[in-house]
Amino acid sequence: MDILSLLGLLVAFGAIIGGNFIEGGKVQSLLQLTAFIIVMGGTLGAVLLQTPLKVFMRSLKMLLWVFRPPAIDAERQIENIVEWCQLARKEGLLGLETLSEQLEEPFSRRGLQLLVDGREPESIRSIMEVELESLEEQAMHAAKVFEAAGGYSPTIGILGAVMGLIHVMENLADPSKLGEGIAVAFVATIYGVGSANLILLPIAGKLKSIIHAQGRVREMTIEGLTAIAEGENPRAIEAKLRGYLH
Template sequence: MDILTITGILLALFAILGGNVLEGGHMSSLVQLTAFVIVAGGTLGAVMVQTPIRTFVRAMKISSWVVFPVKLQPEEAAEKIVNWSNIARREGLLGLEAIAEEEPDEFARKGLQLLVDGSEPEVIRSILEVEIDSKEHQDTQAAKVFDGLGGYSPTIGIIGAVMGLIHVMNNLADPSKLGSGIATAFVATIYGVGFANLLFLPMANKLKSQVHAQSQFREMIVEGVISIAEGENPRNIETKLQGYYL
C-alpha cells in the first residue's frame, strides 16, 4: 500500500474541511447531492465520449495502482539475472530452459525463451523493446483518462454553478428557494475544482510514474538478457544492472 497517497488525501481533506469549520461553516453545507450528480455524471460522461472503450476499461483496472502499486524488486531481479548468467557460462544457454519454464514473470520468461532458442542479441532486443513500447503506450493512454477527468471536472462544475444560478433567477419571487439554488451553484464549483486538483490530476501523475517505473524495470531485464546473450562476465552484468536502482 502506498502510504503517501493515503496520507496526502487525508491531509488535503483535513485542511479543506478543517478550514471550513474554522471559518464557522457547517459540514452539511458542503454536501449537495444535486451538485455531486451534475459534476460526477457530467465529467464521467465527457471522458467516456473521448476515450476508446479498451483504454477506458484499462484505466479503471490500473486505478488501484495509486494505492496499491505494482511491486517491483529490481535488486532481486538483478540477482536473478546474474544467476542466469552464471548458469549460462557453466551449462550453456540451453541450461536456462528449465528456468524459463518456471519463471513467473511473463516478460522475463519471454526473454529467457529467446535466449534458449539461440536468437541473436539484436533480435532479442527488438522483440522485447516492441513489447515494452506497446505496454507503456497502452498504460500511459489509460493514465491520461484521469487527465481528462481532471480537465473536464472544473468546467462541469461551472455548468452546475450556472444551472444553480438559473434556478435562483427563476425563483426570485420566492425567497425561500434562493438559498438552496445559490448553495448548489457554489458547491458544484467546489466539487469540480476539488475533484480535479485533489483526486483526478494527482492520480494521473502517479499512474504515469508507475508506468515509467515498470518500463524501466523491463528495460533492466532486457539489458540483462542481452548481456547474457553476448557472453558478458557476470560481474560486469551485475555492475551494469546496479545502475537501474542505485
C-alpha cells in the first residue's frame, strides 16, 4: 500500500472541506448531483471518444498502481543479475535455461531465454530495447488517459457553470429557482478544477513516475544481460549496474 497516495487524498480534501467549514460554509453546499453528472459524465465521454478500448482498459488496471504499485527493487535485481552471471560462468549459458523457466517477471525471462539461445550481445540488446520501448509506450498511453481527463474536466466544469447561468437567466422571474441554478454553476466549476488538480493529474504523474522507475530497472537488466553475454566477470557487472541506483 502506498501510504503517500492515501495521505495525499486525505490532506487535499481535508484542507478544502476544512477551509470551507472555517469560512462558515456547509458540506451540503458542495454536494450537487447535477453538477457531478455534468462534469464527470462529460469528462468520461470525452476520454472514451479519444481513447481506444485496449488503452482505456489498461488504464483502469494501472489505476491500482496508485495505491498498490508494482514491486520495483533495483538492488534485488542487481543481485539476481550477479547470480545469473555466476551461474553462467560455472555451468555455461545453458545452465540458465531452468532458471529462465522459473522466472515470473516476463521481461527478465525473455532476456534469459535470449542468453540461453546463444544470441550475440548486440542482438540481445537490440531485441530487449525494442521490447522495452514497446512496454513503456503502452504504459505511457494508459497513463495519459488520466492526463487527458485532467485536461478536459476543468473545461467541462466551465460548461456546467455556463449551463447553470443559463438556467438562472431563464428563471429571473422566479426567485425561488435562482439559488439552485447559481449553485450548480459554481459547484460545477469546483468539480471540474478540483477533480483535475486533486485527482486526475496527480494520478497521471504518479503512474508516469512508476513507469519511469520500471524503465530504469529494465534498462539495467538489459545492460546486465548484455554484459553476461560478453563474458564480463560478476564484480565488474555489479559495479557497472550500481551506477543505475544513482
